[in-house]
Amino acid sequence: MILYIAEKPSLGRAIADVLPKPHKKGEGFVRAGNGDVVTWCIGHLLEQAEPDAYDPAYKKWTLESLPIVPDQWQLKPKPKTRKQLSVIRKLMKEADQLVHAGDPDREGQLLVDEVIEFIGLPAAKKATIQRCLISDLNPPAVKRALSRLRENRDFIPLSTSALARSRADWLYGMNMTRAYTLQGQKAGYNGVLSVGRVQTPVLGLVVRRDREIEAFQPKPFYEVIAHLVTPDGSRFTAKWQPSEACRPYQDEDGRVLSRPLAENVANRITDKTALLSKLEQKEKQQAAPLPYSLSSLQIDAAKRFGMSAQQVLDGCQALYEKHKLITYPRSDSRYLPVEQHAQAPSVISAINSNCAEFEKAQGMLNPVQKSKAWNDKKVDAHHAIIPTAKNSDLGRLGKTERQIYELVARQYLYQFLPAYRYFETKVEVMIEGGRFTTTARQPLEQGWKILLGKQTPDKDDAEQQTLPALTQGQNLHSERGEVIEKITQPPKYFTDATLLAAMTGISRYVTDSDIRKVLKDTDGLGTEATRAGIIELLFKRGFLSREGKAIRATEAGGGLVDALPDSASKPDMTAHWESQLDAISQKHASYQSFMSPLLGRLNELIAQAVTVVPSSLQGLPSKPVKRRRKRAAGTGTRSRKTTSSKRKQSARDLS
Template sequence: MKLYIAEKPSLGRAIASALPKPHLKLDGCIKVGNGDVVTWCIGHILEQVEPEAYDPAFKKWQLEHLPISPSDWKLTPKSNTRKQFTVVKKLIKQADTIVHCGDPDREGQLLVDEVINHVGIKPSVKKTLQRCLISDLNTSAVKQSLSMLKPNSEFAPLSISALARSRADWLYGINMTRAYTLQGQKVGFQGVVSVGRVQTPILGLVVRRDLDIEQFTPVNFYDVLAYVQTDSKTVFSAKWKPSEACLPYCDSEGRVLNKALAENVVNRINQQPAIVKKVERKPKKQAAPLPYNLSSLQIDAAKRFGMSAKSVLDTCQSLYENHKLITYPRSDNRYLPMAHFHQALNIVDAISHSANLKRECSGANCSLKSKAWNDAKVGAHHAIIPTAMRRKGVLSKAEQHVYELVARQYLMQFYPSWQYIDGVIELDISGGVFITKARHTTTKGWKELLVSSILQKESNDTLPTVEVGQVLHCDKGELVEKQTQPPSPFTDATLLAAMTGISRYVTNPDIKKILKETDGLGTEATRANIIELLFKRQFLARQGKQIRSTLIGRGLITSLPESMTLPDMTAHWESMLDKISLKEQNYFDFMAPLQQSLLDLVGYARCNLPVGLKGLKQKNSNKFKASSKSVKKKYTKAKK
């Protein structure tokens, strides 16, 4: 008997639909016509055991027990999915051949692998264990994936990398959460001080941004505009560019801080000739943006519709599992395999019947091949795109919004480049340099698909027709007084953008390079949940669309060693985890230094009380006493 093990019931049903009929639905599995069986996990049906499973003394939280570091790791079935685990276990024991059908990512690889390894299989079955990568739940796509099975052994490094991450997050979360919760009690904090390898640096981003805003002191700066008239009486404005001699009176961004200097320039240029020194008109073009991965989709949905990262992910899952209208949503990739190109006509047709995009579909040229189609840049999964399935049921408002975003981004691949002309005129007025710029669109191309509100924000100016050496006339100068502005508070969109582009917030060049080459803070699959957990733990709060740190959140960040609140450690981890997945480093080289760092961090916690949390209290903190079962549930969620 061949056994297919899916990650979720929805994927299991999709696999069964592509296998011979008739189907017999049994408890926790489906038997297909040729005698093979499809079963499924329900996400992670195994979890790390509680610390007290290693030593009963660990049931009571005490500093002298830390760090807790198992030498022989143990997993146990989750209580709410134990029944399904029993079904899967029995079928694994009966199977002659097994096909691993976990989601096509690092977590999906580990999720099924750990069940197979926990149950144990015969060497002969292990040798023939196969892997199926499915990113589209429609039957034709699933059939194609089932015809392209690979040896599961090829994905062992990916699984080991995920295992190392999972165990490291457990070690870090369990030990740091216990240490700071116990120390927090000494300063009167009531609640659980949840600390995580990813969540804490994210909180640090928000806290530092909020403090920058509160401590910001505005500074006046001054621009000078010259209003210049051409021979045809056309008037345009040009902005003064301070010379090197003026730099002592400017800030680091070249803004003039001395009002008298700016006023002097205004007085000098009134009713003076303006000599054209340079004229440039450069034709340029820009290809369509790539299709979405999850983070870029979450960012755009937050900007357009004010959706949280979690709501976008949940909506995507519904579109993928329930409606089968989009491909696998937890993707970190923005490219498409060449094999998908021939499906374009069918997908565009499906979009025209599933969204209010008939005009956009009719303008798509499916013979165009954008840079998105690139086999060399496609990993275990590809970009999120619509499927060839036409909408059958009714979509919720959120589903309509997200589907339309995905569909528009896909249709852009079949529109020509946006073409425009960037123009620059440089003038000499009384010895000063003045510059005017304009951008003029010549071909909208893929920008035809942008919504009107976005198009309206884009200028489409043209420069006056002038020639080098021509003498124009400056009617007057104008002093424009402005103020420096504090950074804006984070929103869902900007916080996600900061997490994916975390290298911008790092000064160490080596760490910055690592973060540029990795996914940033968190993964596509975890970012939404991590942000939501920070709200649940009362470290963050919403003020309209803004995300702000609470007193508890600030108290935690100001109490921790700086290294725990910065993304540097995560960058180092991700670099090593990527090397494990590429067979460039082994599991033990990653875990050994972690053990030592835990000793150092626990030692720091013992010697430094979290005074920033003094006297603070979490709501319902009476539920979170260190001796209660609820606290164990709370801190086991601190793995990330």
């Protein structure tokens, strides 16, 4: 008997649907007509044990007990899903062959692996486990996945990476939260000060941006525009490019701050001869953007529709599990396996059937075209989010689901449209020793941009002046110079889109140059699957708030950042850890090479925490904590029943 272990019931049902009939449904499993069985987890069936499972003394929060570092890590069954764990245990003993069908990412890999390890499968049987990667729940796609099973042992590095992340989050979050909550009490703050390996640097990004805006002092700067006339009377303008000699009069961004300097340049070039010193004209093209990863989809949906990251994730999950209209959404890849290209005609047909608004591009679509998105070298466990080949009445979808589907569909169709082609002219003009430049872009073929419509603003298509016919070396007349005064603008408050973009491309915010060197452009804070939850968690904890589309830090959020060392609230350390976790999954680093330095750093941070009373939190109201039935949910104050009752937090919450 083959036993398929899926991550969720929805995936389990999708697998069972393609197995031989008749089916016999049991409690927590489906038996196919050929005797094979499909069962499933219900998310994580196991969780990291609480500190008091290692030592009852840890139930009371004390500084003296920190840091808490287990000698032997323990997992415990979740009470609500213990029954399903028993079902899987029984079926595993009966099975001749196991197929791991967790979601195609590192969390899905660990989720089933840890159940197999916890139940204690014999080594010989464990060595034969196969891995099934399913990204599309429609029957044809599930059948293809079942016909292409791989060895589960090939995915050990992915599972090890997820395990290291889980334990790092527990160690860092549990110890730092206890330390700062206890120190916060000394300052009079009676709430739980949740500190996480990922959530706290994200909070730090928002706090620092808010303060940068508050401290911003606007200042005027000046641009000089030359109004030029060609011999045949045509007109155009060019902008002054200050020389190195003007550096003392510029800010760090090269803006001229001296009005007298700008006016002097404008006066000098008025009614003067100008020389067109350089003329570059060439046809260029811009390839279509790649299909979506979850973060890139969340960013676009936030910009276009004002959706939060969590709304996009929830909409994606419904489109994947309930409607089967898109592939697996928790993906960090923007590439597709080459073999998927064979399904392009059927996917395009389904999109055209589902979305009438894309009709204008139908005559231009070329299903044979293969964009750079199809690249096996950049695809492993999961691929980019794309539509499935399923036809559906989109009128049955909710508004959010429909909008997300249309974004995903448009991004896929881009891959089969021509490149956007344009003619670019770059001009350099010399006037009285000064250099003036302008650029013009003339569209030649809209290509994939025909589908943009008004959906997405495109800065490349911003209005530009039309240049007359010009010749390099010709003389022009500088009719007059014009000084334009502008005012520097403060940074913008973070929004869902920009905060997600910051988390995804965190290297821009890393201050340590050595760490920045080892980060890739795609290295970020958290994972595709966790970023939305981390942002929502900071709102839930009362550390962030919304003002329209703007995301702002609360007083408590700012106070917590002030109380922490910079290394805990800046992204450098965590971004480096995320890079190492990725290296583990790519077989470029080991579990021990990640955990040993982390433990050393944790000892330093706890030692630092116990020496500082966070006065920044003094007098701030704490967010009330809901009390649970049967178990006191501590807020940092003493319970009438016990002095050690504290609010418990899962490892996932502590990230």
